[in-house]
Amino acid sequence: MDNVGIALAVLATSTLSGILGMGGGMILMGIFLLLLPLEWAMVLHGCTQLASNGSRAWLHRTEVEWRFLPRYFAGAVVAYLVLSYLAWAPSKAVAFIALGSLPLIGRLPGLSGSLDITKGGVASLCGATVFGAQVVAGASGPALDVFFLTDRLNRYQIVATKALTQTLSHAMKIVYFATILTATEQTRPFSLWLVPMLVAIPPVGSYLGKQVLHRVSDSRFLSMTRHAAIGIGMIWLARGVHLLVME
Numbered sequence: 481m482d483n484v485g486i487a488l489a490v491l492a493t494s495t496l497s498g499i500l501g502m503g504g505g506m507i508l509m510g511i512f513l514l515l516l517p518l519e520w521a522m523v524l525h526g527c528t529q530l531a532s533n534g535s536r537a538w539l540h541r542t543e544v545e546w547r548f549l550p551r552y553f554a555g556a557v558v559a560y561l562v563l564s565y566l567a568w569a570p571s572k573a574v575a576f577i578a579l580g581s582l583p584l585i586g587r588l589p590g591l592s593g594s595l596d597i598t599k600g601g602v603a604s605l606c607g608a609t610v611f612g613a614q615v616v617a618g619a620s621g622p623a624l625d626v627f628f629l630t631d632r633l634n635r636y637q638i639v640a641t642k643a644l645t646q647t648l649s650h651a652m653k654i655v656y657f658a659t660i661l662t663a664t665e666q667t668r669p670f671s672l673w674l675v676p677m678l679v680a681i682p683p684v685g686s687y688l689g690k691q692v693l694h695r696v697s698d699s700r701f702l703s704m705t706r707h708a709a710i711g712i713g714m715i716w717l718a719r720g721v722h723l724l725v726m727e
Contacts, residue, residue, distance in 0.1 A: 483671075483674060483677075486511070486515075486674075486678065487677065487678065487681060489507075489508060489511050490508060490528050490532075490678050490681045490682060490685070491681050491682075491684060491685050492504075492685070493505065493507045493508040493532075493685070494528075494532040494681065494682035494683075494684070494685025494686055494689070495685035495686075495688045495689045495692075496685075496689065496708075497532055497533075497536065497621075497685070497686075497689065498532075498536055498639075498685055498686040498687070498688060498689015498690055498692070498693065499689040499692045499693055499696070499704075500639075500689075500701070500704055500705050500708055504532065504621075504685075505525070505529050505532070505619040505620075505621050505646070506579060506583075506619045506621055506622065506709075506712045506713070506716065507712060508525060508528065508529070508619075509521070509525050509579060509617070509618040509619040510576070510579060510715075510716050510719065512524055512525045512618075513572055513575060513576060513579075513618065516669055516670070517666065517669060518569060518570070518571070518572055518575060519569060519657050519660055519661050519664075519666060520661070520666065520668065520669055520670070521618065522569075522618050522653060522654075522656075522657040523654055523657050523658055523661065524670070524674075524675070524678070525618055525619070525650075526650045526651070526653045526654035526657070527654060527675055527678065527679055528678045528679060528681075528682055529619075529646065529650045529682075530647060530650045530651055530654065530679075531678075531679040531680070531681075531682040531683060532682030532683075532685065532686060533643045533644070533646040533647040533650060534643075534647045535682055535683035535686040535687075536639065536640075536643035536686040536689070536690075537640060537643035537644040537647055539686055539687065539690055540636055540639055540640030540643065540690070541640065542640075543634075543636040543637045543639070543640035543641075544637075544640045544641050544644055545598075545633060545637050545640075545641045548597055548598065548603035549603070549641075549644065549645070551601060551603035551604045551607070552597075552603040552604065552606055552607040552645055552648075553607060553648060554604055554607065555603065555604035555605060555606065555607030555608035555609075555611075556607035556608060556610065556611040556648060556649060556652060557607075558604075558607075558608055559607070559608040559609075559611040559612050560611055560652050560656065563611075563612070563615050563656065564656060564659070567659075567660065567663075568615070569615075569657070569660055570615075570616050570617075572720075572723055573720050573721075573723035573724040574616065574720070574724075575616065575617055575618055575720070576716050576717070576719045576720025576723060577716075577717060577720030577721065577724065578613070578616040578617035578720075579617040579618065579619060579713070579716040579717075579720070580712075580713045580714060580715065580716035580717025580718070580719070580720055581713065581717055582613060582617060582620070582621075582622035582623045582713060583622035583625070583709035583710050583712065583713035584710065584713050584714075584717070595626050595627050596627070596630045596632065597627040597628060597630070598630060598632045598633070602627065603627075606624065606627040606645075607645070607649075609623050609627075610623055610624050610645065610646075610649050611649050611652055611653070614649050614650070614652070614653040614656075615653065615656060618653075620646070620649060621642075621646070621709070622709045622713060624642055624645065624646065625642075625705060625709060628641075628642055629706075634698055635693065635696065635698045635701040636693070638701075639693065
């Protein structure tokens with residue numbers, strides 16, 4: 481792997497996520513899938529996104545909406561237990577297709593309005609959906625985004641709360657795929673020192689993204705989020721279909 485190129489990709493994608501609260505993880509997951517075996521791509525991506533989302537949650541910690549996070553975590557744990565029992569991992573083609581389809585499914589008419597995370601038990605559904613997306617696609621920003629297309633929260637609350645939920649989900653994803661790697665004894669395809677290097681970069685991107693976020697209005701923020709998710713999704717969907725055809 482080109483370690484310098486990967487480091488720059490991590491910085492760029494964490495900055496994008498710092499601005500939009502999503503998108504960067506989708507791009508980075510696709511890059512890792514291109515370069516690594518699926519299980520190792522999931523673990524390395526989880527480590528970088530844990531640092532990226534964790535630092536973003538810390539920077540915006542005063543804006544986190546805590547009231548529905550217990551229900552979110554409960555849903556994620558249920559999904560984790562079910563998938564761990566099945567011990568299932570997708571093929572790369574399936575992962576790319578899922579990665580690309582999430583933002584398109586999320587834009588189906590009327591879907592986002594009925595999936596407002598601030599309403600009742602929707603947070604539990606969100607937690608289960610997002611962790612399921614983490615396992616199938618490696619990234620879940622677009623799936624999470626569907627639950628946050630609401631005018632009940634401002635852009636800072638959206639970025640902060642999404643960052644904390646993603647931190648929890650990526651930590652669970654690391655444990656999930658690390659367990660599979662341990663059981664299958666797959667050889668690590670990269671130097672161990674790469675992990676701390678990539679973990680150290682995302683906080684810088686989160687800081688840079690926060691500076692841009694200050695200059696974006698709430699309406700502009702939501703518009704940018706929608707368009708970025710769809711554009712990234714179409715690229716990875718095309719890649720997944722290509723791999724499926726070639727298999």
